[in-house]
Amino acid sequence: MHHFLKETDFSLEQAQQVFLLAKQFKAERASSAQPLSTQSWGLLFYKSSTRTRISFEVGVHELGGHPVVLNSQNTQIGRGETIEDTAKVMSRYLHGLVIRTFAHSIIEDFAAHASMPIVNGLTDFNHPCQLYTDIFTLLERYSPDDMDIETLKGKKVAFLGDCASNMANSWIHTAAMFGMEIVLAGPEGFEPGSEIDDALKADGLELNYTFTTDPTAAFQDADVIYTDVWVSMGDEAEAEKRKAEMAPYQVTRELLALAKSEAYFMHCLPAHAGEEVSQEVLDSPQSIIFDEAENRLHAQKAIMAKLVELNA
Numbered sequence: 445m446h447h448f449l450k451e452t453d454f455s456l457e458q459a460q461q462v463f464l465l466a467k468q469f470k471a472e473r474a475s476s477a478q479p480l481s482t483q484s485w486g487l488l489f490y491k492s493s494t495r496t497r498i499s500f501e502v503g504v505h506e507l508g509g510h511p512v513v514l515n516s517q518n519t520q521i522g523r524g525e526t527i528e529d530t531a532k533v534m535s536r537y538l539h540g541l542v543i544r545t546f547a548h549s550i551i552e553d554f555a556a557h558a559s560m561p562i563v564n565g566l567t568d569f570n571h572p573c574q575l576y577t578d579i580f581t582l583l584e585r586y587s588p589d590d591m592d593i594e595t596l597k598g599k600k601v602a603f604l605g606d607c608a609s610n611m612a613n614s615w616i617h618t619a620a621m622f623g624m625e626i627v628l629a630g631p632e633g634f635e636p637g638s639e640i641d642d643a644l645k646a647d648g649l650e651l652n653y654t655f656t657t658d659p660t661a662a663f664q665d666a667d668v669i670y671t672d673v674w675v676s677m678g679d680e681a682e683a684e685k686r687k688a689e690m691a692p693y694q695v696t697r698e699l700l701a702l703a704k705s706e707a708y709f710m711h712c713l714p715a716h717a718g719e720e721v722s723q724e725v726l727d728s729p730q731s732i733i734f735d736e737a738e739n740r741l742h743a744q745k746a747i748m749a750k751l752v753e754l755n756a
């Protein structure tokens with residue numbers, strides 16, 4: 445069974461096909477291609493969501509399938525039914541399952557016991573659907589005709605803020621996969637952890653990212669500026685400490701001016717203006733945040749369609 449738990453679960457060739465398919469789905473929103481017809485896909489949430497929930501529900505529908513939206517608390521998972529039994533039971537009804545959860549091991553357990561594709565809708569470790577969307581959004585600008593992933597090579601990404609977060613891990617993994625340069629800047633104590641190094645090694649990828657406490661070093665000559673919330677879901681108990689320590693890492697107009705003049709500002713959203721980024725940067729012409737949000741729909745439709753093809 446082919447799952448999508450991390451960025452490298454598609455080969456470079458398959459990823460290229462996913463971006464081309466996403467372009468096609470975007471151009472033909474009311475397309476007659478319905479690879480999920482007669483299928484039902486579960487969308488299981490242990491955490492809050494706006495974009496992931498809506499884009500997958502609409503995406504399954506547009507591909508001809510039926511979405512079943514589930515919440516861990518009001519299923520028997522919330523009363524202690526095991527992941528193994530839940531995965532086996534859900535596999536008897538559903539043709540695929542998108543999961544947003546806490547520990548990454550939960551989706552790995554689902555994948556080990558399910559006989560349907562599992563799609564990672566965010567864990568504490570990573571967020572690969574967001575990254576495929578972000579790369580698609582960049583390719584729309586770098587290579588609008590053929591979405592050529594070669595155009596990503598050597599592009600410099602500056603990631604600011606919580607460099608130990610799921611979004612930082614996913615950017616490190618994605619940069620290594622597509623040959624991009626990445627410099628992460630944040631306070632001490634929020635540097636990338638050993639989990640992402642282990643994931644890169646497991647894929648035979650080089651550990652070629654850089655971490656610095658100096659945000660200006662990260663921004664020099666950057667092509668893409670990325671940030672994420674300082675308090676991720678699950679980190680609420682540390683909120684005040686995090687906000688105090690990350691305060692020097694707000695993406696401001698002054699910092700943005702150090703990047704290339706054509707650099708893009710990106711954010712997975714939700715954003716907290718005045719914390720990780722200023723309102724001025726969110727509203728600037730360099731900001732492509734709402735294209736990113738829209739593209740969740742097109743990129744995830746392509747991911748699901750590719751999984752259906754690979755598992756046929």
Ligand code: CP
Binds near residue numbers: 496713714
């Ligand atoms: N970016 C993202 O995953 O948004 P949601 O938390 O709203 O799904």
Ligand code: NVA
Binds near residue numbers: 566610672673713
């Ligand atoms: N790092 C954030 C991403 C939200 C899409 C979180 O996990 O809450």
